Amino acid sequence: MRITESIRSPRAALAALAGAQFTVMLATSIVNVALPQIRAGVGLSDSGTTWVVNAYGLAFGALLLTGGRTADLLGRRRVLLAGLAVFGAASLAAGLAASSPVLIAARAVQGLGAAAIAPAALALVMDLFPPGPGRGRALGVWGAVSGAGGAAGVLLGGVLTQAWGWQWIFYAVAVGSCLILTGVAVSVPRSPVSERGRFDLLGTVTVTLALTALVWGLTTSRRSGWTDTTVLGAFAVTVVLGAAFVLVERRHPNPLLPPRLFRAGRVTVGNVLMALLGSVWIALFFFLPLYQQQVLGSSPLVTGLGQLPLAAANMLGSTLAPRISRRIGAVATVTGALLTEAAGLLWLSRISAHGGYPTDVLGPSILVGLGLSIAFVQLTALSVEGVARRDSGLAGGLVNTSRQVGGAIGLAVLATLAGTTTAHAAVHQSQVEALTVGYRTAFGVSAAVLAATAVLAALLTRRGRTADGETRSGADAAPSTARTR
Numbered sequence: 328m329r330i331t332e333s334i335r336s337p338r339a340a341l342a343a344l345a346g347a348q349f350t351v352m353l354a355t356s357i358v359n360v361a362l363p364q365i366r367a368g369v370g371l372s373d374s375g376t377t378w379v380v381n382a383y384g385l386a387f388g389a390l391l392l393t394g395g396r397t398a399d400l401l402g403r404r405r406v407l408l409a410g411l412a413v414f415g416a417a418s419l420a421a422g423l424a425a426s427s428p429v430l431i432a433a434r435a436v437q438g439l440g441a442a443a444i445a446p447a448a449l450a451l452v453m454d455l456f457p458p459g460p461g462r463g464r465a466l467g468v469w470g471a472v473s474g475a476g477g478a479a480g481v482l483l484g485g486v487l488t489q490a491w492g493w494q495w496i497f498y499a500v501a502v503g504s505c506l507i508l509t510g511v512a513v514s515v516p517r518s519p520v521s522e523r524g525r526f527d528l529l530g531t532v533t534v535t536l537a538l539t540a541l542v543w544g545l546t547t548s549r550r551s552g553w554t555d556t557t558v559l560g561a562f563a564v565t566v567v568l569g570a571a572f573v574l575v576e577r578r579h580p581n582p583l584l585p586p587r588l589f590r591a592g593r594v595t596v597g598n599v600l601m602a603l604l605g606s607v608w609i610a611l612f613f614f615l616p617l618y619q620q621q622v623l624g625s626s627p628l629v630t631g632l633g634q635l636p637l638a639a640a641n642m643l644g645s646t647l648a649p650r651i652s653r654r655i656g657a658v659a660t661v662t663g664a665l666l667t668e669a670a671g672l673l674w675l676s677r678i679s680a681h682g683g684y685p686t687d688v689l690g691p692s693i694l695v696g697l698g699l700s701i702a703f704v705q706l707t708a709l710s711v712e713g714v715a716r717r718d719s720g721l722a723g724g725l726v727n728t729s730r731q732v733g734g735a736i737g738l739a740v741l742a743t744l745a746g747t748t749t750a751h752a753a754v755h756q757s758q759v760e761a762l763t764v765g766y767r768t769a770f771g772v773s774a775a776v777l778a779a780t781a782v783l784a785a786l787l788t789r790r791g792r793t794a795d796g797e798t799r800s801g802a803d804a805a806p807s808t809a810r811t812r
Contacts, residue, residue: 423494467649526581614741618762633684
């Protein structure tokens with residue numbers, strides 16, 4: 328029997344949608360501390376170990392726009408449920424994998440499911456909470472679970488790997504996906520969407536392949552270098568397919584990325600800033616656990632526990648973000664948050680090879696968590712500001728794509744800088760000292776990137792219009808001919 332909207336709780340729906348986003352972010356980082364055990368368990372090579380992480384990120388980043396547009400055309404709730412089902416099944420397959428090809432393929436399918444979950448869930452949050460304080464609080468919850476998911480992944484990965492083995496990191500995600508799927512089915516109402524439009528198949532194929540080539544090239548560059556022929560070839564393919572995508576979009580009557588989307592509010596600037604934030608975000612959760620394990624000598628469990636203060640600060644910052652924004656304005660809030668995170672990363676750039684968690688990690692983690700969470704909440708709001716209801720799934724896919732692709736670029740560049748610096752330092756210093764120098768370089772450059780991003784954010788002073796040239800309330804009104812799915 329269908330449950331009517333009138334007896335559904337918006338809070339319960341938000342909890343289910345936030346749980347979906349938490350699971351997506353969790354899967355990004357949960358394997359990091361378990362990679363040595365996974366490698367031994369299925370006989371992975373060095374490159375294969377890297378692709379346990381990369382396969383998920385590649386599929387996720389390349390398919391987000393497609394997932395968002397599909398959610399707009401077929402129904403956000405329907406696409407979210409399908410994405411959760413695929414995600415859960417792939418997680419179970421990864422836990423049962425007895426060979427490296429099966430494990431890597433399962434991680435790629437996980438990424439496909441995540442690419443449907445993230446934009447559909449964000450669009451449903453926008454449907455449930457119209458512009459105003461309610462949406463601000465909802466996005467605060469969204470930011471809390473997004474940031475906490477990365478830190479919780481490190482913690483949960485360490486606990487499960489040490490207690491029961493690496494397979495349980497995937498079993499836990501599979502069980503969580505089933506529970507969240509049930510929660511969404513029970514608590515999230517079918518949302519009104521526009522009539523079905525013509526799907527931009529050629530545009531979808533070209534942009535997906537372009538993003539795949541870009542992320543592939545970036546991830547491969549971390550191992551093979553920027554001048555490797557495979558890397559250069561991937562970037563060349565990206566340019567060619569990107570140009571083809573632009574031509575296709577100009578001629579299609581219902582393009583995947585309609586120009587009206589970029590005329591709405593501050594969507595363009597919000598996505599640029601989100602890409603810059605993402606370039607530092609993903610790198611942080613890559614380098615910080617490595618420093619804790621390879622330099623400080625922490626076990627996977629202790630490393631995971633060390634992420635708790637960062638996660639707590641993230642949740643606190645996300646809760647405070649709407650209140651701060653109402654008091655001092657969105658632009659000042661974003662700028663201040665980025666500078667706070669930059670200060671924390673600058674502090675991390677002073678880490679020592681002979682230091683300890685309380686002196687080198689704890690304090691800066693709290694600053695980073697506060698700044699990251701507040702900036703993420705505000706940039707998400709900016710990136711969907713003024714977007715018409717019919718494009719909200721696509722807007723959710725776009726902002727997630729910006730963060731994911733920005734993260735891939737940032738991690739590739741920072742990993743190259745850290746590796747080069749470590750190699751030079753190893754000539755005159757011990758391995759631990761050389762690694763510390765490389766990590767300090769990565770954190771220092773990250774701080775500089777965020778400081779520059781704060782300057783750019785300070786230029787966000789002009790409020791835009793909605794995609795239809797109307798006020799936001801007008802854009803949010805459901806069309807009278809809408810159907811529910």
